Ligand code: TYD
């Protein structure tokens with residue numbers, strides 16, 4: 001039987017089905033299946049016979065020098081710079097600064113003698129120039145083409161042979177030979193696949209810029225995430241100045257690294273001393289605690305703030321910014337059950353100052369202390385803010401978390417001594433709250 005010429009592909013997960021469904025059988029999303037031309041059937045090649053497996057230790061792996069983008073925070077998140085010939089996807093919501101970041105990186109690389117190319121599909125060359133003018137002379141030296149047709153882009157890359165090429169964005173490029181509109185699963189997969197093959201063949205590191213949907217997934221196909229070597233996510237709120245860049249996937253480095261940036265009128269500025277910023281900005285008012293967090297291999301001090309207010313609502317409001325809602329729910333439950341702080345009749349707001357997101361169990365104790373402090377109206381710490389970290393267990397015990405020594409060292413660097421954490425004196429939430437009462441009184445005295 002001949003194969004049907006078209007197939008229905010899900011724009012969310014890439015699942016393919018011969019028939020249309022209202023709901024994707026792959027991921028359960030509604031109205032995401034769109035008809036697309038089926039890829040040509042793979043031609044059967046003759047088998048080449050058996051291969052001789054080689055022990056991993058004997059595999060030749062030449063050491064490659066990474067391409068430094070000159071943006072320290074970006075290089076660190078990449079695992080020490082861009083790997084030649086690699087394919088990197090940078091996702092983020094519109095206006096977060098993806099184009100600014102990539103233009104700046106190319107400018108630095110060009111200034112360092114690397115060949116670069118900027119492919120702009122979304123903005124005209126003139127628009128990109130206006131941005132580059134704000135970023136400075138290095139950015140103005142970046143060669144650009146404004147093009148959306150895939151073949152032309154590939155031909156240009158092949159002719160120019162840059163070391164690094166930015167494609168902004170992967171969702172606007174298209175191959176006219178395919179039926180789907182730009183941004184559809186088939187198109188995005190084709191665009192990324194062809195760029196990857198060319199990049200690997202010619203040793204061109206390709207940075208794909210991708211938009212994220214409101215749910216936070218890279219718009220359209222998750223298929224891209226499998227294909228690329230690194231997925232970087234650029235996050236933050238547009239109204240806030242702080243932005244964080246984190247690796248969700250990295251074949252060449254850790255996925256725990258986070259870069260912190262600030263958006264200025266002259267582009268993105270790295271915040272290398274993020275802890276210093278956040279500690280200076282921390283208040284000593286009730287409801288504020290400094291959390292010694294780990295962002296990958298780097299300790300980071302951030303201020304956790306809580307507000308507790310009487311509520312008319314049933315159920316009362318639970319608002320979490322920068323911390324996971326489920327983590328907040330757990331901390332509230334443990335506080336009520338094991339800490340004697342019951343907030344069932346109150347609206348509760350918790351946020352990490354500066355728009356930073358912390359997603360680690362080590363944040364529990366700081367959240368609990370901020371809530372208890374807010375509920376009692378008692379400020380923590382003395383002339384310096386109180387710093388804390390530790391995980392809460394379901395039975396009210398404090399659990400150790402990784403890198404305690406580095407968290408403490410970071411706090412001490414900024415003059416925050418006596419960090420509250422799980423240790424011999426403080427084994428449970430109740431014990432931690434008791435020492436809170438003491439420091440609160442000490443401050444009131
Ligand atoms: P942009 O890089 O275009 O975001 P994206 O490519 O992710 O959509 O820029 C984001 C915002 O940053 C834009 O609204 C303007 C602002 N901006 C500055 O504040 N200062 C600057 O120097 C630049 C270049 C942009």
Ligand code: MG
Pocket residue numbers: 098099100122168
């Ligand atoms: Mg852009």
